[in-house]
Amino acid sequence: MGAWLNESMTWGNAFVLFIWAVVFLLIVLGFVTYAIYYERKVIGWMQLRVGPNRVGPLGLLQTVADILKLLIKEDTIPRKADRLLFILAPALAFVPAFAVLAVIPYTEKLYFADLNVGLLYYVALSGITTLGMVLGGWASNNKYALLGGMRSAAQMISYEVPLVISVVGVVLLSGSLNLRTIVAAQGDWFWQWNFLPQIIGFVVFYIAAVSELNRTPFDLPEAESELVAGYHVEYSGFRFAFFMLAEYVYVYAIAALTTVLFLGGWHPPAPFLDFVPGLVWFLLKFVAVVFSFFWIRATFPRVRIDQLMGLGWKVLLPVALLNVFLTALYLELFVK
């Protein structure tokens, strides 16, 4: 599939690519719809409830109904809001979320852009979403929203850095920033996947990733019990839906990235299991990672903003740096 991207850009090819993008967007929307359903069911069960079960069989259409409600809702813009930025912010938050998905490979054959700096592209683009949140918070002209936006900016700066550095170990091991090469470099047995040799990097990456997603226990920008809804407190209808969508598309992206970087992508856990298609293995790991996010959300309280900063700068960053040195040392002493 990636081969199309290397062909010369004719009108015909552009059209084909556009169609693929639309198909992919629909797949992602489908994922978001059922990720929300999955989350509500899992958290419901963990809270001794049954979760959504009213709309459609087993409540499967609940999210569809919710999205429909958001779409037909009145679009409100506060009078004192900065109109242009207020309208721009949700789009600015969503577009990068969708754009980062371009570099994620699903199997050996199924991938979109085969970028040689795929990892860098991912982290660079994902930072832009925070800009959307800060803008949204600022443009709302609401104090809670402003506080939420500021928190979001502070959190992004503190956690983007350890996130990037934590994957340097992986990059060192596989010698590439290309996500396909990184998967290929991971071994056949599951203990050869990066999450064990790079256990420090994996833990740092996971924590920083949850923080990047603004999910519990790092959901400070929207912190319901403190800031009511944080940066999107003034948003309603489809603008709010865009923020929501961006959040869940990032769940998709981060879960896929974790699978690719640390969990061996489409490799089966043992070589003799390779009769099962790679995509199935990928999806299984992917679903497990998504589940872990929901599981944590159902269990943990929220950290405080100063503790969040302290954890990011004083713990995660040094540990991530240490991981880089250890990996480099190992490569220098044993591999070279």
Add this chain to the structure above:
Amino acid sequence: MLSGMLQGLGVTLKSMTSPKVTTSYPDEPIHMPDRFRGIQHFIPELCIVCNQCARICPTDCITLTGKPNPDPEKRGKVIDTFDINFEICILCDLCTEVCPTEAIVMTNHFELATYSRDDLYKDAEWLTDNNTLVRKDNNNIGAPAKGGAK
């Protein structure tokens, strides 16, 4: 280190398969215990127009009027109108507690929401027809007929 967080994760994971505590309420009705205090049932034949319920009501939501007994053989009054304003009734149970003849008793009906405030004025006819799930034990401890405070 971090054992507390892991223990918490264990509890939530175990809860996934434990029995659910929610009920499917509107689909399956909830049965309240007998003593439950729902909207009142009124039995005009028993009422002796003693006005005790209207006097004990903390929110003054009961208004009643009597008329002379149409049967010339009998003395006393019979009930003419009896209204409860459910905008302000707090279902405190005091009216049924003081009623000497158990003319006003509680039922187990608790679904009182209406679309119009006017529907919240319940008159004698409505209260008389509200004759299902009537509370069996009314324990009207204040009533003199049962020997006062027992």
Add this chain to the structure above:
Amino acid sequence: MIRTEELLLNVGPQHPSTHGVFRIVVKLDGEVITEATPVMGYLHRGTEKLAENLNYTQIIPYTDRMDYVSAMTNNYVLVHTVEKMMGLEVPLRAEFLRLIVMELQRVASHLVWWGTYLLDIGAMSPFLYAFRDREMIINLFNELCGARLTYNYMRVGGVKWDAPPGWMDKVEAFIPYMEKKLEEYDKLVSGNEIFLARIRGVGRYDADTAISYGLSGANLRCTGVKWDLRKEEPYSLYDRFEFDVPVGESGDCYDRYRIRLEEIRQSLRILKQAVAQFPKDGETMGKVPRAIRPPAGEAYVRIESPRGEIGCHIVSKGKAEPYRLKFRRPSFVNLGILPKLLVGETMTNLITILGGIDIVVGEVDC
């Protein structure tokens, strides 16, 4: 030189964590509070004034609506004050029933606190766990007196209802159930490192400050002052039972959290003894005159509600209605320390501290 501007933020009256319609006006420098002013009165219903035109039995349902999380203790403080003024004897069985429902109510009230506090801190699930177990108590009350929240159960001279058949067995069965669930609570939350980091050392004050602000309940005991009216001035039958008064050391939110969970355990301990000693039969209503008219004079009775010292002061002129009735509401008094406590804290700690004080707005505004 960077000049920063102060941000004036109205937290409430509509805010998820002010536990009702309550407002705090905070001045923020960044996220740090420089000044906090609680604004109350959004739920004021004039209970004390209304009471001047109601006879004593009619006031009982109004007390249900003060501290609506703990209606039984409110019932008790009113009827006990009247009983004290009139010198009434309450039958033993009725007194046992009162004590049992008050202790059940303390457990239910602390469960609500535990669940909502964790919700304030940002954890969703404990709220539902707490309400699952509170539902058991609510169902017991529903069976006993026919209401789930506003019980109107106690009367001057006794209680309205005797325990229905089998009710006491259900209470007995609830005690070990709840003890087991408390272990689950500890596993779920009490050891969680994030949670501990959030509440340890937050909202700290010492015993002198607590006493000078008139704090009571867990808010006082967290500073190490062993003051529980059930022990200090035993009312009802509390002198018959063995229980401990948990106290803290550092006076922070963590100690308040620990004390409240321990109080649930102690309440279960009292319940266990009370159920075992519950008299087989007897009256539930004492000899009460037809018209309740306390002699002219005044009386003040204070008891230990889940939130602290709740007091009732009645001035009677010998009529069926009180001349003046005043409730000392622990939530209201405990709030007094808030402006002092919040200065220098962050927005996040505001929620932690406010939740830790455990207010019920119905009682604050009365």
